[in-house]
Amino acid sequence: MSAILPFAFPLFLIVVGIFTYAIVKKTSTKLSIRLMGMYLVILLLSPFLAILTEDAGHEGDGSTHIPPNYYNTILENYRDYSLEDLKKDTDLATLHEEELSVDPENFSKENPFVILTMAHHADEWSNLDPENHLIVEKTDAVNSVVITQFQQRSFIRGVEITEQLEPWHWPLESWSTGNRQLSVEVQRSEVQLYSLSPLLQAFQFDAAITNRTFAREVPSINSGTILWIQVPEALPIKLQGRKPYRILE
Amino acid sequence: MDTTIHKKSKMSVAYRQFKDKLYHNAFSFTQLLALQVLGYLFSFSANTIGSGNDFYYLFIRNINPIPLFTMTLIWILIQAFSLSGNKKREYYMVSNNFTAYFSDIAVLEVYALIAGITMVFSGPMLQLLANLSLGPFTPSAAYQAMSFIHYLSLFITTTFYALLIGAGAYFLGILRIRYQSFFVIGGIVIIILLIAWSVLGVRFMGPGFSIGSEELMSFYYQEGNVPVWLLKVLGSIGILYYLSWLGIRNLEVKN
Numbered sequence: 341m342s343a344i345l346p347f348a349f350p351l352f353l354i355v356v357g358i359f360t361y362a363i364v365k366k367t368s369t370k371l372s373i374r375l376m377g378m379y380l381v382i383l384l385l386s387p388f389l390a391i392l393t394e395d396a397g398h399e400g401d402g403s404t405h406i407p408p409n410y411y412n413t414i415l416e417n418y419r420d421y422s423l424e425d426l427k428k429d430t431d432l433a434t435l436h437e438e439e440l441s442v443d444p445e446n447f448s449k450e451n452p453f454v455i456l457t458m459a460h461h462a463d464e465w466s467n468l469d470p471e472n473h474l475i476v477e478k479t480d481a482v483n484s485v486v487i488t489q490f491q492q493r494s495f496i497r498g499v500e501i502t503e504q505l506e507p508w509h510w511p512l513e514s515w516s517t518g519n520r521q522l523s524v525e526v527q528r529s530e531v532q533l534y535s536l537s538p539l540l541q542a543f544q545f546d547a548a549i550t551n552r553t554f555a556r557e558v559p560s561i562n563s564g565t566i567l568w569i570q571v572p573e574a575l576p577i578k579l580q581g582r583k584p585y586r587i588l589e
Numbered sequence: 590m591d592t593t594i595h596k597k598s599k600m601s602v603a604y605r606q607f608k609d610k611l612y613h614n615a616f617s618f619t620q621l622l623a624l625q626v627l628g629y630l631f632s633f634s635a636n637t638i639g640s641g642n643d644f645y646y647l648f649i650r651n652i653n654p655i656p657l658f659t660m661t662l663i664w665i666l667i668q669a670f671s672l673s674g675n676k677k678r679e680y681y682m683v684s685n686n687f688t689a690y691f692s693d694i695a696v697l698e699v700y701a702l703i704a705g706i707t708m709v710f711s712g713p714m715l716q717l718l719a720n721l722s723l724g725p726f727t728p729s730a731a732y733q734a735m736s737f738i739h740y741l742s743l744f745i746t747t748t749f750y751a752l753l754i755g756a757g758a759y760f761l762g763i764l765r766i767r768y769q770s771f772f773v774i775g776g777i778v779i780i781i782l783l784i785a786w787s788v789l790g791v792r793f794m795g796p797g798f799s800i801g802s803e804e805l806m807s808f809y810y811q812e813g814n815v816p817v818w819l820l821k822v823l824g825s826i827g828i829l830y831y832l833s834w835l836g837i838r839n840l841e842v843k844n
Contacts, residue, residue, distance in 0.1 A: 369613065369616060372616050375619060379618075379622055380706070383710035383713075386710050386714040387710070390714075390716040393720040394720055496727065497730075499726065500725070528641070529646070532648045532650065533648070533649050533725050533727065534649075534651075534652055534726040534727070535652065536651075536727075537651055537653045538712055538729075539655065540655075541810065542742055543739060543742070544742060544810070546738075546739065547813045
């Protein structure tokens with residue numbers, strides 16, 4: 341349905357256009373002039389109407405005041421926050437919450453529960469620190485492994501795209517040795533954005549701006565993910581993958 | 590010279606004819622509306638660019654008014670061709686080829702102005718439609734960089750390009766009604782000559798030689814110097830108008 345939406349209004353206009361074409365062809369020129377007059381009035385009003393309807397096209401409240409790499413600031417001061425604090429933080433969105441049933445009695449120091457993480461790759465858009473993205477909390481507050489994925493609310497040119505970001509999957513794998521491993525499957529998010537370009541000849545006499553503004557730039561995403569994993573205090577764990585982890589004990 | 594029956598000057602008759610044509614061809618406005626609606630539709634499905642890494646793939650669907658501009662030029666092309674061929678109205682009894690020519694050109698200029706105005710507002714109109722019908726939407730950096738001067742530039746260039754296309758189509762239309770079947774044969778001959786020129790050009794001047802619509806467009810489109818651009822456009826329009834006048838001045842009007 342959402343795929344049809346972009347074309348709904350132009351299609352509606354086409355139907356109206358064909359209808360009026362058929363009507364006007366058989367009737368008077370006056371109607372044609374009136375239609376053109378109405379069209380010109382709508383065109384003249386369109387700048388104001390565009391401003392009035394601007395918010396309707398944007399998701400969320402359009403706030404873009406989140407500092408760049410805000411999630412990194414949290415990771416640097418991770419001891420100052422609790423999981424609940426992050427859930428209340430309006431600059432973060434909770435993308436995913438998952439509870440995995442793991443019985444601590446099935447594990448020992450020799451046979452620990454393995455948490456394998458894949459670090460962020462260096463990312464040209466968001467300039468993410470490739471390693472500081474995981475907080476593991478050992479706590480008595482949970483009896484199973486609880487994974488919460490936070491996403492810094494993300495924008496492209498002021499348009500919020502957080503809802504288009506896919507939460508990551510956490511499959512629990514069993515090894516032949518009897519070990520069980522928690523690893524992450526990163527889901528690649530496909531973000532769609534509509535952008536409006538002007539007619540090139542608007543800049544025909546402004547060569548300085550033409551090359552700059554018409555360069556096919558990829559806009560930056562101010563984005564970042566925090567993974568908060570709570571494990572029962574009694575569960576022996578082993579962290580594998582890239583370090584450092586942030587460990588709350 | 591005044592007409593002996595009505596004691597009206599040529600310009601006065603031409604002016605009346607202009608007003609009459611503008612009114613009786615009002616259906617052309619509906620055609621403009623229909624074509625521009627199509628243009629708006631095509632503008633929404635223009636092109637998509639994408640880039641990504643392991644974590645994101647970003648699709649930017651670019652709403653581009655070029656199809657709308659093309660549709661508007663097609664409209665003026667149709668109108669110019671139609672005006673040049675339509676010499677059958679009763680009021681032509683009090684007119685002559687000059688008044689017919691003059692009023693046609695005046696009507697085309699009004700149409701070009703309308704084309705210019707509609708194109709200036711195409712951006713806000715697309716923005717309005719996008720706001721109403723799309724999800725995440727943002728104006729591009731280029732669109733946001735547009736100032737009053739850029740809008741003025743857009744209006745002037747679009748109007749003159751519309752005039753240029755109109756003048757070219759009008760000239761072709763005059764050739765068509767003047768030479769009728771020879772026009773088709775002449776068109777075929779010109780196409781053959783152009784192909785031969787391209788082939789011979791590449792043969793003797795090397796693979797860098799090319800001739801085509803892109804080269805013709807860049808002659809105007811890539812000219813950034815205002816006086817030179819004006820000279821090119823006005824010169825071309827003037828030549829086409831003059832050629833049209835040569836074609837129409839002693840044309841025998843058939844009812």
